[in-house]
Amino acid sequence: MIIYLATREEFLQHVREQRIEEEVRERYIAVTGHKVAENEFRSWKNSLQCVGNVLQFDAIPRELGVAIEYRIHNTAKRIDLLLSGQNTSGAPAAVIVELKQWETVEPTELDGVVRTFLGKGPRETTHPSYQAMSYGALLRGFNKAVVEHDIALQPCAYLHNCTDGSGITDIRYRPYLQQAPVFLRHDNAAMAAFLRRCLEKGDRGRTIERIRDGKAKPSQQLADAVERMLKGNTEFVLIDEQKVVFEKALALSRRLREGRHCVLLVQGGPGTGKSVVALNLLARLLGMGLNARYVSKNAAPRAVYRAKLTGSLQKGEYDNLFSGSACFVGCPEGFYDALIVDESHRLMTKTIYDKE
Numbered sequence: 001m002i003i004y005l006a007t008r009e010e011f012l013q014h015v016r017e018q019r020i021e022e023e024v025r026e027r028y029i030a031v032t033g034h035k036v037a038e039n040e041f042r043s044w045k046n047s048l049q050c051v052g053n054v055l056q057f058d059a060i061p062r063e064l065g066v067a068i069e070y071r072i073h074n075t076a077k078r079i080d081l082l083l084s085g086q087n088t089s090g091a092p093a094a095v096i097v098e099l100k101q102w103e104t105v106e107p108t109e110l111d112g113v114v115r116t117f118l119g120k121g122p123r124e125t126t127h128p129s130y131q132a133m134s135y136g137a138l139l140r141g142f143n144k145a146v147v148e149h150d151i152a153l154q155p156c157a158y159l160h161n162c163t164d165g166s167g168i169t170d171i172r173y174r175p176y177l178q179q180a181p182v183f184l185r186h187d188n189a190a191m192a193a194f195l196r197r198c199l200e201k202g203d204r205g206r207t208i209e210r211i212r213d214g215k216a217k218p219s220q221q222l223a224d225a226v227e228r229m230l231k232g233n234t235e236f237v238l239i240d241e242q243k244v245v246f247e248k249a250l251a252l253s254r255r256l257r258e259g260r261h262c263v264l265l266v267q268g269g270p271g272t273g274k275s276v277v278a279l280n281l282l283a284r285l286l287g288m289g290l291n292a293r294y295v296s297k298n299a300a301p302r303a304v305y306r307a308k309l310t311g312s313l314q315k316g317e318y319d320n321l322f323s324g325s326a327c328f329v330g331c332p333e334g335f336y337d338a339l340i341v342d343e344s345h346r347l348m349t350k351t352i353y354d355k356e
Helices: 010-015 021-030 038-053 128-142 146-148 171-179 188-198 206-213 220-230 241-258 274-287 299-307 315-321
Strands: 002-007 065-071 079-086 092-100 111-116 121-126 152-159 293-294 339-342
Touching: 002 010, 002 021, 002 206, 002 274, 010 021, 010 065, 021 038, 021 065, 038 065, 038 092, 038 188, 065 171, 065 339, 079 206, 092 128, 092 188, 092 206, 121 128, 128 171, 128 220, 128 315, 146 206, 152 188, 171 315, 220 274, 220 315, 241 274, 274 293, 274 339, 293 315
Parallel strands: 092 152, 293 339
Antiparallel strands: 002 065, 065 079, 079 092, 111 121
């Protein structure tokens, strides 16, 4: 879902007329049917005017595609700004821009985590470079159009109110900054030059439309990486009843191609190997080309399973394999091929907000 899609010239016209935030609000209401919270409206007003200060540079292609508030398929993740065109090789390309209104940022000892003022006080939150990078990994791993059309994705972050970059660019964040550079308040010219290197020609948003319309399906590269992680690791070898349950689940999954709905309930106390079965099953289903996810009400088991994959994949690549139930709200029937649900009896028919 995309709230606003236009060319660079159309976007700048809305900025010059000082109605870009109104335009986005009108389109938001038209697309979602919901009102816009006042704080989000103010965020658009502040951030998008600053984006206009970058895109007004003559080096930026006139036909550049500009998308605002792109929600990644069946997740709660939203890309603030997505720009599209062609790179120097003539291939379709897009730049993911994470917008932040932060004025000050402090480093922390946690990997990929910073501290800044959010809401009523300072809080730890994800580094914007990591955030933008993870969105790129999410699209490469789960958007079929990105793989089929070989769309080059480049993440970055724009902190348009921040003048002191010592915290956000601390050396401990170098691995993320190298993949997704950060631009501050006085870096408009540098950011414009960066965008010009990534997007040499405009495409009137055609690449963004491909991403928007791309089917959500795990890539073969992601499936292969998960399977490699399991192979040869004794921790994940199936034994006794685990093997039986695993094979029963696979037998049921083969019926999916016949359009049948199947449910397999697995019971077992702590230490019986349910997580081993779940990870093996997830890996095999992905390898079969099925759109599979692991679902649980609580974040704790999802974090444990993610930790088991860290030897093979970067965080952003596997995060979306594990989710809460909130991301399925409004999901069309048949969108997913298979769901592996932990403690299914605890899932609720209604949910307000999944904190993760």
